[in-house]
Amino acid sequence: xxxxxxxxxDIAKLSGVSRGTVSRVLNGNSNVKTETKEKVLKVIRxxxxxxxxxxxxxxxxxxxxxxxxxxxxxxxxxxxxxxGIEEKLHAxxxxxxxxxxxxxxxxxxxxxxxxxxxxxxxxxxxSLVPERLFPAGYFLSDKPVLLVDGFSxxxxxxxxxxxxxxxxxxxxxVKYDGPQFIILMKEEKRGPxxxxxxxxxxxxxxxxxxxxxxLPQDHIFRHDxxxxxxxxxxxxxxxxxxxxxxxxATCDLYALxxxxxxxxxxxxxxxDIRLVGFDDHEWTGELGITxxxxxxxxxxxxxxxxxxxxxxxxxxxxxxxxxKPELVIRDSA
Amino acid sequence: xxxxxxxxxDIAKLSGVSRGTVSRVLNGNSNVKTETKEKVLKVIRxxxxxxxxxxxxxxxxxxxxxxxxxxxxxxxxxxxxxxGIEEKLHAxxxxxxxxxxxxxxxxxxxxxxxxxxxxxxxxxxxSLVPERLFPAGYFLSDKPVLLVDGFSxxxxxxxxxxxxxxxxxxxxxVKYDGPQFIILMKEEKRGPxxxxxxxxxxxxxxxxxxxxxxLPQDHIFRHDxxxxxxxxxxxxxxxxxxxxxxxxATCDLYALxxxxxxxxxxxxxxxDIRLVGFDDHEWTGELGITxxxxxxxxxxxxxxxxxxxxxxxxxxxxxxxxxKPELVIRDSA
DNA sequence: CTGAAAGCGCTTACAG
DNA sequence: CTGAAAGCGCTTACAG
Numbered sequence: 181x182x183x184x185x186x187x188x189x190d191i192a193k194l195s196g197v198s199r200g201t202v203s204r205v206l207n208g209n210s211n212v213k214t215e216t217k218e219k220v221l222k223v224i225r226x227x228x229x230x231x232x233x234x235x236x237x238x239x240x241x242x243x244x245x246x247x248x249x250x251x252x253x254x255x256x257x258x259x260x261x262x263x264g265i266e267e268k269l270h271a272x273x274x275x276x277x278x279x280x281x282x283x284x285x286x287x288x289x290x291x292x293x294x295x296x297x298x299x300x301x302x303x304x305x306x307s308l309v310p311e312r313l314f315p316a317g318y319f320l321s322d323k324p325v326l327l328v329d330g331f332s333x334x335x336x337x338x339x340x341x342x343x344x345x346x347x348x349x350x351x352x353x354v355k356y357d358g359p360q361f362i363i364l365m366k367e368e369k370r371g372p373x374x375x376x377x378x379x380x381x382x383x384x385x386x387x388x389x390x391x392x393x394x395l396p397q398d399h400i401f402r403h404d405x406x407x408x409x410x411x412x413x414x415x416x417x418x419x420x421x422x423x424x425x426x427x428x429a430t431c432d433l434y435a436l437x438x439x440x441x442x443x444x445x446x447x448x449x450x451x452d453i454r455l456v457g458f459d460d461h462e463w464t465g466e467l468g469i470t471x472x473x474x475x476x477x478x479x480x481x482x483x484x485x486x487x488x489x490x491x492x493x494x495x496x497x498x499x500x501x502x503x504k505p506e507l508v509i510r511d512s513a
Numbered sequence: 514x515x516x517x518x519x520x521x522x523d524i525a526k527l528s529g530v531s532r533g534t535v536s537r538v539l540n541g542n543s544n545v546k547t548e549t550k551e552k553v554l555k556v557i558r559x560x561x562x563x564x565x566x567x568x569x570x571x572x573x574x575x576x577x578x579x580x581x582x583x584x585x586x587x588x589x590x591x592x593x594x595x596x597g598i599e600e601k602l603h604a605x606x607x608x609x610x611x612x613x614x615x616x617x618x619x620x621x622x623x624x625x626x627x628x629x630x631x632x633x634x635x636x637x638x639x640s641l642v643p644e645r646l647f648p649a650g651y652f653l654s655d656k657p658v659l660l661v662d663g664f665s666x667x668x669x670x671x672x673x674x675x676x677x678x679x680x681x682x683x684x685x686x687v688k689y690d691g692p693q694f695i696i697l698m699k700e701e702k703r704g705p706x707x708x709x710x711x712x713x714x715x716x717x718x719x720x721x722x723x724x725x726x727x728l729p730q731d732h733i734f735r736h737d738x739x740x741x742x743x744x745x746x747x748x749x750x751x752x753x754x755x756x757x758x759x760x761x762a763t764c765d766l767y768a769l770x771x772x773x774x775x776x777x778x779x780x781x782x783x784x785d786i787r788l789v790g791f792d793d794h795e796w797t798g799e800l801g802i803t804x805x806x807x808x809x810x811x812x813x814x815x816x817x818x819x820x821x822x823x824x825x826x827x828x829x830x831x832x833x834x835x836x837k838p839e840l841v842i843r844d845s846a
Numbered sequence: 847c848t849g850a851a852a853g854c855g856c857t858t859a860c861a862g
Numbered sequence: 863c864t865g866a867a868a869g870c871g872c873t874t875a876c877a878g
Contacts (some may be wrong), residue, residue, distance in 0.1 A: 185655050187855055198865045203857055206627075210858090213863060230626025230653060234567035235855035238870050245629050253595060253611070259587025266615045275622065277629060278586070278611035282599045289608065293563025294539075296578050296610060300629070320563060322518050407796045440800060443776040466741045467773060520871055531849045536873055543874090546847060568871035571854050 186229045195223040206231060207241075246487060247297045248276045249290065250306035251373055255405070256432070256461045257476060261306060261328060264480020272488050274301070287313070287372060293320050302487050304328055310335060313372040324490035328483040330374045336490070337500045338483045339374075345472045345505035346380035349428045349456040350387025352470070352507055356454045358424040360388050363401040363413045363434050380430045380458065403434075410437020414453070418445065423452045426513070432457040435469050435512070454513035468511030475503050519562045528556040539564060540574075570632075579820060580630045581609045582623065583639035584706055588738070589765070589794045590809060594639060594661060597813020605821050607634070620646070620705060626653050635820050637661055643668060646705040657823035661816040663707045669823070670833045671816045672707075678805045678838035679713035682761045682789040683720025685803070685840055689787045691757040693721050696734040696746040696767050713763045713791065736767075743770025744777075747786070751778065756785045759846070765790040768802050768845070787846035801844030808836050 188206075192199045197216060204210045205220045212220075223229070237243055246269060250258055266276055279297050281287055289295060291314060297303065302324040310319040310332055318334070319325050327337040353360055362384055364377040381400070388395050401416065403409030410429060414437070417425055429435035435457035442453055449455060449468075457464060457471035464471050482501060521539075525532045530553060537543045538553045545553075556562075570576055579602060583591055599609055612630050614620055622628060624647060630636065635657040643652040643665055651667070652658050660670040686693055695717055697710040718728050734749065736742030743762060747770070750758055762768035768790035775786055782788060782801075790797060790804035797804050815834060 188857095189855080199856080200858080200866080201864060204864085207857080211863060216863080228649075228653070230631065232571070232855055233627055233629055233632040234570040235870095236627070236857075237567045238565070238571040238872075239855075239857040240870060241857070243629060252592070253586040254589060254592025256587060259585070262586060262613070263615060266613075270616065270618065275612075275619070275629075278613065279608075280595070280599075280611065282596060283603065285603065286608070294566055294569070296566055296576060296608075296633070298563065299566040316561075320561070408799045411799060437796075440772075463740045463770075466744060521873095522871080532872080533850080533874080534848060537848085540873080544847060549847080565871055568854095569873075571856075572871075572873040573854060574873070 185232075186227055188229075188231060191220065191223055191227065191229050194227065195220045243300045244274045245277050245300040246274055246484075247279060247300045247303045248306065249279050249281060249297060249303065249308060251281050251308070253278070253280050257459060258306065260461075260476040261480045264477035264482075265304065265328075265484045266480075267477075268481045268484035268488070274488065274491075276304075281308075291315075291320070298323070301491055302326070304483055304487060305330060307374050307376070308372055309374050312370055324487060326483055326487050326490070328479055329376070331500065333500070334498065336486055336498055338479050338486070338503075339501075340474045340479065340503045340505055342376045342379035342505075343383035343386075345458060345474065346383025346385075346428070346430070347387045348383075348505060348507045349380070349458070349472055350384040351391075352509070353426040353428060353454060353456055353513060354388055354391040354393055356424070356426050356513070358426055358454075359399060359421060360384075360393060360395055360426050360428070361399045361401065361413075361417055361421075362395065362428045362430065363403065363410060363438075364430040365405050366402045377430050380428075384428050405431070405433065407433050407437040407440070410434035410439075411441035412437075414438045414441040415445075418447070423447070424454065425452070426454040427456070429455060429457045432459045432461045432464050432469065432471055435464070435471070436467070439467060439469070439512075449512050456507075456513050460508055465510070470510045470513040471508050473506045473508045479503060518565075519560055521562075521564060524553065524556055524560065524562050527560065528553045576633045577607045578610050578633040579607055579817075580612060580633045580636045581639065582612050582614060582630060582636065582641060584614050584641070586611070586613050590792060591639065593794075593809040594813045597810035598637065598661075598817045599813075600810075601814045601817035601821070607821065607824075609637075614641075624648075624653070631656070634824055635659070637816055637820060638663060640707050640709070641705055642707055645703055657820060659816055659820050659823070661812055662709070664833065666833070667831065669819055669831055671812050671819070671836075672834075673807045673812065673836045673838055675709045675712035675838070676716035676719075678791060678807065679716025679718075679761070679763070680720045681716075681838065681840045682713070682791070682805055683717040685842070686759040686761060686787060686789055686846060687721055687724045687726055689757070689759050689846065691759055691787075692732060692754060693717075693726060693728055693759050693761070694732045694734065694746075694750050694754075695728065695761045695763065696736060696743060696771075697763040698738050699735045710763050713761075717761050738764070738766065740766050740770035740773070743767035744774035745770075747771045747774040748778075751780070756780070757787065758785070759787040760789070762788060762790045765792045765794045765797050765802065765804055768797070768804065769800070772800060772802070772845075782845050789840075789846050793841055797841075798843070803843045803846040804841050806839045806841045812836060
């Protein structure tokens with residue numbers, strides 16, 4: 181046997197039919213006599229032949245695959261989002277291919293049109309803003325493009341009202357005495373990624389000031405996205421400002437770090453430290469963290485459903501779907 | 514302008530050259546007169562033309578993309594592994610496309626040959642065992658296939674000695690008085706995924722029994738992969754067995770849950786509970802968790818390097834590269 | 847340096 | 863039901 185990969189032509193010869201017939205049994209739709217079909221199938225099984233996916237697509241077949249571009253993997257947020265997307269896609273026999281933007285260079289790579297991201301039936305961009313991503317202001321694709329955890333008037337967008345989320349947190353924390361603090365992720369201003377943390381800060385600030393409070397610059401802690409960032413921030417806060425304090429941890433991971441550090445410092449959650457997180461990840465229940473719920477899986481499912489509709493040819497106006505976050509009160513505040 | 518996507522033919526006509534010449538400037542390798550090149554480039558820019566990736570590949574181009582099949586996203590382990598892979602791939606202008614196996618159905622999907630996973634230049638399988646995955650016992654691909662966090666004599670494999678990891682943990686914990694416990698993930702026996710936790714259990718058991726100790730069935734806790742599993746297990750252990758206890762948390766996430774629960778129960782780590790984790794994730798340092806270090810990023814980098822070599826035509830014998838885990842002693846034991 | 851042509855591995859009307 | 867043929871959008875020797 182030669183080393184080269186088998187082609188449809190080989191299978192045709194081997195089973196004594198034409199290339200077209202092999203293609204028909206491969207695709208299973210059109211009418212092929214059972215007998216012929218069996219004959220071809222037998223050869224396929226015996227030889228282990230498999231068609232080249234890209235050749236099929238060159239010839240006009242669908243890929244049944246959706247590109248998902250996302251800033252990272254490894255966080256609960258994206259794991260839940262992808263889970264929601266996968267769930268719905270799967271039901272319609274589509275599947276996601278993930279392209280994480282793990283480095284700055286990958287961002288310029290994304291702007292090249294001849295990259296496999298654009299190779300599939302549709303594209304879901306997570307937490308990205310096309311207007312800022314592309315110099316021309318628009319996205320390089322003739323396929324349906326949809327935004328999750330991101331907003332643009334020009335694209336289907338599924339997102340959550342982060343300002344409101346911050347506001348709800350603030351509105352709850354101001355009921356306690358003591359100063360207000362916030363810890364959030366450093367975000368590039370008007371960079372390619374959506375600035376959800378900045379929105380949460382804005383909403384929080386609004387709530388605090390509305391009640392006559394204030395949020396001085398040194399009550400705002402910006403860090404990278406990690407548990408230890410929460411620990412660090414708490415240490416700083418307690419050292420400089422004493423107790424009690426109220427802290428809005430703009431993601432649950434920070435809240436976790438804060439609780440850890442509080443334990444080490446022997447501080448009491450709720451007494452010394454009032455804490456509100458963000459995301460309502462599964463483990464926050466057990467830890468008694470009061471948090472802002474955002475329907476992450478549902479956003480994913482909604483996005484996938486809309487994408488599927490677009491793929492079926494739905495040409496209706498751009499949809500912007502905004503979910504409302506909710507305060508989930510538990511022990512920590 | 515018509516609605517259909519521009520083709521290379523359109524660009525050729527528009528710039529008054531042949532299709533071949535457009536292709537040459539697109540690929541940038543062969544000699545094209547600067548003048549001609551500029552002319553074509555201008556048309557490309559003006560029209561926003563981009564070539565179809567799959568058509569290029571049908572005609573023989575490489576994809577510069579590697580499929581990564583992995584059981585989940587959202588854990589530190591896979592985030593670090595992918596980071597390592599991406600790093601090296603990126604240096605050689607290749608990129609990873611991620612295909613998480615989020616459901617059982619996706620596993621049977623994976624066995625279909627006409628699926629985009631097999632569409633790229635190479636395939637890296639994470640934590641999967643081809644012999645068990647495929648009925649025929651071998652993998653359906655004519656491209657290079659490589660295993661990370663998995664082992665097979667028939668495929669390039671990059672993995673860590675999990676038995677040794679468990680042994681090191683046991684060897685350290687037996688120095689303390691009190692009974693030994695282990696918490697690990699439920700794994701399907703001889704399922705498609707590699708059973709790393711079972712290996713860690715075996716190593717641990719060996720160390721414990723070697724020193725004359727024992728590990729009764731009710732000292733073994735099997736759960737899903739979550740922080741709260743650690744909490745649950747600790748509650749059970751303390752309730753039934755009193756203090757002090759020694760616990761091998763076969764992943765750091767369990768250790769985190771244990772520390773959380775210990776705090777809530779008012780138990781002292783190291784005094785009441787001696788704890789060894791697994792993975793040495795970044796945040797374990799801050800928490801003072803004694804843990805088993807495995808070089809996750811390095812495994813990723815090594816895998817990517819080897820894959821790149823295979824793509825360059827390296828036909829040398831199958832490589833099995835086994836990394837040794839190390840005990841990192843901190844406060845928790 | 848560049849055009850005309852053959853070829854990549856498929857699919858899908860079009861006939862019969 | 864099935865073969866022969868045209869076509870998908872590219873690339874790449876082959877000439878000149």
